[in-house]
Amino acid sequence: MEAIDELSHWLITEGRLSDDPDKIVSHFCDGLIAAGVPLWRVNIGQRYANPLLIAWGVVWTPEATESYDVTHARMLTDGYIGSSFEYINDNRKPLHKSLRNLDPATDHSSYIEYAEQGGTDYYATLLFYGDGSMHGCTFATQAEDGFTPEHLTQIERVLPALSCAMEPITMRRSTQSLLRTYLGRGPSEAVWNGTIIRGERTTLEAVVMFTDLRGFTALSDSATEADLFDALNGYFDAVVQSVEELKGDVLKFMGDGILSVFTISKPEERDFQCQQAVRAAQRALAGLAELNKTRETMHKPALEIGIGLNSGQVSYGNIGSPARLDFTVLGGAVNVASRIEGLTKTTGHPVLATKAVAQTCPGIFATCGLQDVRGLKDPIELFYLSDFAETSE
16 A cells, blocks of 8 residues: 555544644654655644634644644734645635745735745645635745646645545534633533533522623614624623632623523632622723723723622522523522622612622622512622722632
């Protein structure tokens, strides 16, 4: 069996079962070199379904194999515009380019950089996946005669097998990324690991944080759609970033409401998770204050929020119809968090917490006294956040 056939066989068998893209690309490049292809630098790029990242990939050199990420913002820079990746994506065909006698005024900076490092020839081509997506890969050499037609034929011969090995990894990463984006970290892991049956649930302890935007109805009536979406996105950014930075999960957007949880895996974690939720509330308020400074310069009204914090037992799992499920958290602790958030309007305090949460952060809460909470038979004591400075770790 010749080297290219051996390489293809490895990629569609052992490689396809691997979850290590660095290993796959390294073996791919070593196999091409064994077949006589004079590789110096290889870049296997993969498109991503991700709100922050548009692509990821692996760069191989004889010295090392490294992974990288590409943000959406980078696609608007000179790093992409005019590059070989832009060319093959736009034209849907390979590009073969000599790295000799380049013109700095017209040739992309990446070609100039490779030539300065001793590169002599360059080839960019495409990988095609079963979902119709295209993914780019590039090859550079320092061989005196560059890539011959035979070398390029060998590369193209093995690309379908490389696709077989890389496509499962790319699909898994994109799926997991989308699940995290729409469900949150904890729920996405549960769904990915098989918690997908309607009614399937887990009972656990958690700190529940319910956040609501004040005056949303009035804002909806008076603002343009663009201004309304801008306000919501700014508010969501302030709250979601605060929760996720402190390892909480944002489970759901309910109009202008946000339901977040900090799960308590062991009894000894309870105080810490309560403190994390309080810090998240403080950061959210600080983030909103910064946002309002920007809004003021644009002559837009300030945004105000209310936050309710409670801890207790919740049920975590799937509800819905057989064809349309929702992963959520339910229980009395969730209801109380939502209802005490509603009391922030009448008490005039942006953050209210039950005693179970407030007592874990001495010195930064003050009592509001006994309050009637809808759904509870007896009034309960609530506490307001009197110190908005973030608590120490």
